[in-house]
Amino acid sequence: MNYPFGDEFLQELPLILAGPLLQHTEPETVTVWVALKRPCEVLLRVYETADNGTLITNCLFAGRRSTFALGNSLHIVAVTAESAGKYLLSSDRIYAYDLQFIEESSQTEHTLSQALWSHRFPNVNISYFAHQKPTFVLPPTDLQDLQIVHGSCRKPHGDGFDALPILDCLIEKAANQPRKRPHQLFLTGDQIYGDDVADPLLWVSSQLGDALLGWEERLPFVQQTATDASYYTPKQLLPGHRAEVATNQAGFTAGLHNKTAKVNSHLLSLGEYYASYLLSWSPVCWPTTLPKGREVMDGHRVSRRWDKEVQDMRQFIHTLWKVRRALANIPMYSIFDDHDVSDDWNLNQAWCLRVLGRPLGRRTVQNALLAYAVFQAWGNTPKQFTGGQPGEKLLQAAEKWSASQGMDAVAWDAIARYLGMPPTNPSTGLPEFIRYGSVLVLDRDSEALTWHYTVRSFCHEVIVLDTRTWRGYPADQKPIAPPMLLSPQAFGQQLSQPLEQATHKPKARSQMQATFVIAPTNLFGLKVIDWIHHWHLQREKVYGVDVGDAWNINYEALAKFLTTLFEQRQQVIVLSGDIHYSSVVRLSYTRTSVGSHRNSVLVQLTASAFKNEETITQIIHTRLKQWLLPEKSRHWIGWSNSPYMVEISGRKSRHNYLSPRQPEWNAVMEWISRKSTQTADFGNNVAWLMTSKQQAKNRKWRWLQYLTFWKLPWFQDGREVIGLNNLALVQFEIDNNNSYKVIQDMYWFSTWYPIQIVYSRFESQLSDSKLKIKNKT
Numbered sequence: 001m002n003y004p005f006g007d008e009f010l011q012e013l014p015l016i017l018a019g020p021l022l023q024h025t026e027p028e029t030v031t032v033w034v035a036l037k038r039p040c041e042v043l044l045r046v047y048e049t050a051d052n053g054t055l056i057t058n059c060l061f062a063g064r065r066s067t068f069a070l071g072n073s074l075h076i077v078a079v080t081a082e083s084a085g086k087y088l089l090s091s092d093r094i095y096a097y098d099l100q101f102i103e104e105s106s107q108t109e110h111t112l113s114q115a116l117w118s119h120r121f122p123n124v125n126i127s128y129f130a131h132q133k134p135t136f137v138l139p140p141t142d143l144q145d146l147q148i149v150h151g152s153c154r155k156p157h158g159d160g161f162d163a164l165p166i167l168d169c170l171i172e173k174a175a176n177q178p179r180k181r182p183h184q185l186f187l188t189g190d191q192i193y194g195d196d197v198a199d200p201l202l203w204v205s206s207q208l209g210d211a212l213l214g215w216e217e218r219l220p221f222v223q224q225t226a227t228d229a230s231y232y233t234p235k236q237l238l239p240g241h242r243a244e245v246a247t248n249q250a251g252f253t254a255g256l257h258n259k260t261a262k263v264n265s266h267l268l269s270l271g272e273y274y275a276s277y278l279l280s281w282s283p284v285c286w287p288t289t290l291p292k293g294r295e296v297m298d299g300h301r302v303s304r305r306w307d308k309e310v311q312d313m314r315q316f317i318h319t320l321w322k323v324r325r326a327l328a329n330i331p332m333y334s335i336f337d338d339h340d341v342s343d344d345w346n347l348n349q350a351w352c353l354r355v356l357g358r359p360l361g362r363r364t365v366q367n368a369l370l371a372y373a374v375f376q377a378w379g380n381t382p383k384q385f386t387g388g389q390p391g392e393k394l395l396q397a398a399e400k401w402s403a404s405q406g407m408d409a410v411a412w413d414a415i416a417r418y419l420g421m422p423p424t425n426p427s428t429g430l431p432e433f434i435r436y437g438s439v440l441v442l443d444r445d446s447e448a449l450t451w452h453y454t455v456r457s458f459c460h461e462v463i464v465l466d467t468r469t470w471r472g473y474p475a476d477q478k479p480i481a482p483p484m485l486l487s488p489q490a491f492g493q494q495l496s497q498p499l500e501q502a503t504h505k506p507k508a509r510s511q512m513q514a515t516f517v518i519a520p521t522n523l524f525g526l527k528v529i530d531w532i533h534h535w536h537l538q539r540e541k542v543y544g545v546d547v548g549d550a551w552n553i554n555y556e557a558l559a560k561f562l563t564t565l566f567e568q569r570q571q572v573i574v575l576s577g578d579i580h581y582s583s584v585v586r587l588s589y590t591r592t593s594v595g596s597h598r599n600s601v602l603v604q605l606t607a608s609a610f611k612n613e614e615t616i617t618q619i620i621h622t623r624l625k626q627w628l629l630p631e632k633s634r635h636w637i638g639w640s641n642s643p644y645m646v647e648i649s650g651r652k653s654r655h656n657y658l659s660p661r662q663p664e665w666n667a668v669m670e671w672i673s674r675k676s677t678q679t680a681d682f683g684n685n686v687a688w689l690m691t692s693k694q695q696a697k698n699r700k701w702r703w704l705q706y707l708t709f710w711k712l713p714w715f716q717d718g719r720e721v722i723g724l725n726n727l728a729l730v731q732f733e734i735d736n737n738n739s740y741k742v743i744q745d746m747y748w749f750s751t752w753y754p755i756q757i758v759y760s761r762f763e764s765q766l767s768d769s770k771l772k773i774k775n776k777t
Contacts, residue, residue, distance in 0.1 A: 004287040005211040010073050013037050014118035015110055017212075018282035018324075020099060020126070022136055023078060023379030024455075025331040027088040030061060030136075032097060033078040033379045035278060036115075037212075041066045043100040044081045046089075049135065052176035053094035056131050060087050060095075066104070068395045070374065071402055072214030074274060078378040078385065091140045091458050092178050096133040121284060125321070126328040128175035134328040137178040139457035143513040143740065145179040146459060148730040149330070150186040152337065152520070152577025153609030156280065157198035157312040160725040161689060162611040165322035166747045166757060167727060169682045171329055182729065184455070185330045186462065188577040188607070189337025189520040191376065192276045194267045194368050195246075195254040196343065198309040199239040199297070200290055201279070202265035202272070206234045208285055209271020212278075215405035217269045220359035221249055234269040240302055242266050250361040251354040253543040254343035262343065268364050270406075273371035281327065283320040316611070318691055333455060334376045335464050337520040337578055338549070341368040346468050348548050349433075349440060350479035356422065356431040369419045370398060373449060380464075381453045390447045394418035420448030420469060439472030441487045452494045456502065460514040462575075463498045467520055470494070472557075480540060482548030484557035485521065491564055499568035514732070514740075514766075515569045521578045523551045523558065523604055524585045524669055526620075526721075528629055549578070559643035562589060562667070566600040571767045573730075573742055577608035580617045582722040582746050584672040584762035591640075591665045603764045605744045607728035621723030622715055631671040631720055637663035673719040674760040680747060683757030690755060711751040722746045722760055729759075732766075740766040 019034035030046050046061035063081035070076055081097070089095060101110040113132060116124040126134050139146055149167055167185065174181035197205075210216050210233075218231040237245060246263035247255040255263035267273055278285045290310050293303030338345040342364070346352060355361035373394060378385050385391030397418065400411035422431040422442040433440040451466040465486065472487030473479070486494060495517075502512055533547045542548060551558040565572050566589055583606050591598040609617075619625065638645035639661060709715060726748040735741050743763050750756045 004289075005207040009287070010037065010211060012119060014121060014124075014284060015040075015101060015115040017074070017284055018278045019328070020112075020134065021281070021327045021379065022097075022134065022329065022331050024333070024382050025136060025138065027090065027138065028083045028085075029080050029382075030089075030095075030097060031078050031080045031379055031382045032099065033375075034076070034099065036067055036075045036077075036101070037073045039067050039069055039075045039104040040101040040110075041104065042077050042079045043102070044079045045098050045100075046081050047096045047098070047133070049094045049096050053096070053135050054129055054131070054176070056096055056133060060089070069399050069402060070274065071212045071271070074212040076374055078382055080382050089138055091138050094135050094137055094176070094178050096129075096131070096135045098133050118284070120288070126325045128172055128325075128329065135175065136329055136331060137181060137183055139183040139459060140179055141458040143459045143732045144734060146514070146730075146732060147180070147182045148184050148186065148516075149182045149727065150188055150518075150575050150577070150605070150730065151607040151610045151727045152188040153190040153339075153580060153612045154280065155190075155193050155196065155609070155612040156201055156316045157309045158609065158612035158725075159312075160611060160613045161749050161754070162316050162319055162323070163725040163727040163748065164610045165319040165326070165688075167330070168322035168326040169680070169686075169757070170729060170747075171326055173682050175329075182330055183457075184462075185327075185332045186464075186518060186575060187332065187334035188518055188575055189335060190339040190578070190609075190612075191334055191336075192273070192280055193339045194273065194276075194342045194364075195252065195339060196262045197265040197267055197276075198313060199265050199302075199306050200310050200313060201276070202239040202242075202267070203296065204279065204287065204290070205267065205272045205275040206239070206269070208278070209269060209273075209275040210234060212274065213271045213402060215402075217271060217406050219268055220363055222359060234272060237268065239265045240297060240306075242268070245360070249358065250364055251358045252342050252344075252361065252364075253347070253351060253354070257541070257544045259544070266342065266364075267368070268360070270367040270370065273368050274375075277371060277375040281320075282324055283317055286317050315690075319689065322688065333380055333462070333464065335380075335451065335466065335518060335520055336372055336376070336468060338468065338546075340372055341365055344543055344546065344549075346442070346471055347546065348480050348483055348542065349473035351543075352422075352442060352473075353430055353479060356424075357429055362421070362424070366416055366419060366421055369421070370394075370415055373419060374398070377449065377451060381450075384449055390418045390449050393447070394449065417445040418447060418449055420444035433473070435475055436472065436487055436489055438475055439484060439487055440475050441470065441472055441489065444469075450493075454498045454501075456512075459512070460516060461498075461502055461512055462516040462518060463495065464518040465494050465520070466490075478540075480542050482537065482542075482553040484554055484560075485519075485551060486557065486561070491560060495561070495564050496568075499565070514573060515571065516573045516575055517565070518575045519551075520576060521550050522576045522606060523561070523574060523602075524587070525550055525552060525579060527631060527634070529579075555645050556643060559638045559645040562587075562602070562638070562645075563640045563643055563665070565602065566591065566598075570598075570600045571740075572600075572602045573766070574602060574604045575730075576604060576606050579606065580609045580612055580614060580723070581620060582607045582726050582728060582744075583720060584674075584744055584764055585669060586672055586764045587667050587669045589665060589667045592663065601765070601767050603742055603766060605728065605730060605742070605762075607726060607744070607746065609725060610727065611725050613723060613725050617721075617723035619723070620721055621718055622710065623718045624715075625721070626719050634669045636667045636669075638665050638667070640664045671720055672762050672764045674722070674746070674762050677713060677717050677750075677758045677760050679750075680757045680759050683747075683759075686755050686757055689749075713750075713752055716751055722748055724748045724751070735765070742766050
């Protein structure tokens, strides 16, 4: 069949392929990321506004930077505008920004509206105001006004409607109200899926990636016989036919245990990972039409699956314009989880040896990490990518790699070094580890980028953890043993140091009203999941259910996490995702040192998935879960020196637990029930959600909803979790006791009327002790 990604397709694309994305934003700096099809110098200006954002006034900041050529038709930059000490942005104000593009070859200048325009997309709207400039607000000075959005796990062909467009609704309804519109967005993992890719999505990504690069990558293969090829190009590895390659040549574990469908279309090449980001954030690079299954697939079953996946992705594409507008108008921060690379990424030492010890596995992981660095990490930590820093050196090496069409070995080794890929032992061909006490950690270069970071504002701090590349693998146990998600060294770098930095700065300490920690995988989950993980671990079957990815298996690491946090903070809010359901859990922690007691509280707010609901999560969303397997309070006792914790059941109280040491702390965990579902004030009959054809079909069969009792509110309104695609809005209130409570509103699409947006509210006290509430200024 005809492939749609030729020169004519590229010529018809607008200058901007994806973006603008507003990223790291502080009082003195603003960073905006954008992907272009031609090399340009990009000028960013930040403006004051008047009349609640409706009028553009003075230019406050300006910055410029040239794009980096990641391909012949892919040029990316994150440009930062700085104050130079003359002016600082403040809270409770609406600011706007604008971009100007100067082509390097012709010196042609383009405005933002011109760079967005194309014949296919003549009216691109990325603003909520008539002036057509994107806007933003900084976090407030008072915690009661703070609005944070978070979520994870967005798979284009996942079941259900994409929940991320709801963010656009939240911003739109309060665009001119700086205290009420969302202030920050945190994406807590699985922004793209390297595994479990729909066949049509791989078909698009593979061709689009090669077209943007302008060359075809040679993916290394191990030759079993002398006649085997030593490499294949992405187009030679067809959609739906990559399971054997991904499992045996690359070593990926997602396809083990009769789950080959998860890797039938695994991403492998650099171009495919690049393309997946563009296709997730912008409708621009999607082709107008996709082929029928019978045109590209052999067999009736796989053809039908192709057509179903195309239908799911058409729905995904239909609402991408709202995602694009939202991401241009709110500071976005992110961190990877496993699927941004591949399922089970660095799950345990055995996975590292299996994948990183194979040429194709190592190549794919490095491709995925390079794509993450350019598309996500650059905007998270722009200072790492300034002149002379490891990030800029990485970008320069990536340019050389692409210019050589993937043949410059020196550039490829430099990319590996700056990404923190472990060196390969020349004798064994396996990745190198360094031993720290009782654990092994993947080795890395001293100039490697760091993926963890901290964001601080006028009233809160957010500590974002990297629980993937700094794991501590038990040195004296089997390679499949569950790891510490943070090695002892990582605990110091990622948690202790950021907590101490704010504590030791008087001004920061006086302003800090809330501490958030982003842990991509959960500290605490459903009791039945814990049972399943322990059962599979006993049988050494760890990959099928991700044994070791949550903190519920390695109690030593979990105890160290809790004691490290509560040494510095009495109230902590953990944001997490990963598990495809949303919930709120509250842990009351009491330190029982000799002669004193200290009470602390941790509230875990989980939001998942944006788009990846499953049958099991749909079931636990309902009342059936609370009827059959209700979540009960759980109790632990623990120790701070040589951290460890033990769960105490009802039949074994902490008083009769036999131990040579008295417990130094105890903790009680409870699940917070969600309140009755309410319709969002912007959620009735959301016409933008479906095409006109889909809406007509929905109206035709709507009467059937009343015959399916399990879709009606009384059955769907479970009390423990949200198991349908969702997005979380976090805010704070002061209760009658003059203490803070944290609120998580989960927005999702109702089952009884699919084009209706509803929300479920969870409320939890943030402390046992009274917090001092500051008066508003």
